[in-house]
Amino acid sequence: xxxxxxxxxxxxxxxxxxxxxxxxxxxxxxxxxxxxxxxxxxxxxxxxxxxxxxxxxxxxxxxxxxxxxxxxxxxxxxxxxxxxxxxxxxxxxxxxxxxxxxxxxxxxxxxxxxxxxxxxxxx
Numbered sequence: 001x002x003x004x005x006x007x008x009x010x011x012x013x014x015x016x017x018x019x020x021x022x023x024x025x026x027x028x029x030x031x032x033x034x035x036x037x038x039x040x041x042x043x044x045x046x047x048x049x050x051x052x053x054x055x056x057x058x059x060x061x062x063x064x065x066x067x068x069x070x071x072x073x074x075x076x077x078x079x080x081x082x083x084x085x086x087x088x089x090x091x092x093x094x095x096x097x098x099x100x101x102x103x104x105x106x107x108x109x110x111x112x113x114x115x116x117x118x119x120x121x122x123x
Contacts, residue, residue: 002026002112004096009117014088016121020081022096022114029053033103034072034079035110038092038119048094049081050103059103064090086121093118 008020022034035050049070051058058070067086072079079096096114097107104110 002029002098004098004112004114006094006096006114006117009094009119011120011122012086014086014121014123016086017082017084018086018119020083020094020096020117020119022079022081024077024079024098024112029077029098030074032098032100032112034096034098035059035070035103036079036081037095037097037107037110038090039095039116040089040092043092045095045107047105047107050097050105051079052103053101057103059105083119086119088121088123091119091121 003026005023031053033052036048038048039045049060051070069082093116095116097110098112099110
């Protein structure tokens with residue numbers, strides 16, 4: 001059974017950095033788009049970033065452009081989210097996602113979800 005497992009979350013001060021990792025197992029995700037959503041307390045789950053299987057296409061939410069960078073290593077079935085210049089409003093549970101083929105912005109387009117990792121940014 002396909003599984004996505006996130007790691008790398010934690011507590012960081014505003015202005016700091018974290019790198020999230022998502023290890024995929026149970027199948028080959030080489031032809032899949034992978035990405036990240038996040039959900040803050042009391043808010044809807046929202047798109048953060050996604051990357052096509054080849055790495056040739058990426059998407060970012062406006063709120064993270066210029067601060068977050070998504071990348072992937074297909075040999076390791078792993079996707080990364082480098083988060084720099086973190087803000088208090090980035091505090092959320094971050095979920096790794098995967099879908100066939102092209103990247104998408106809607107949560108319902110993604111068929112695989114991880115359990116999430118907490119990111120807390122303090123002021």
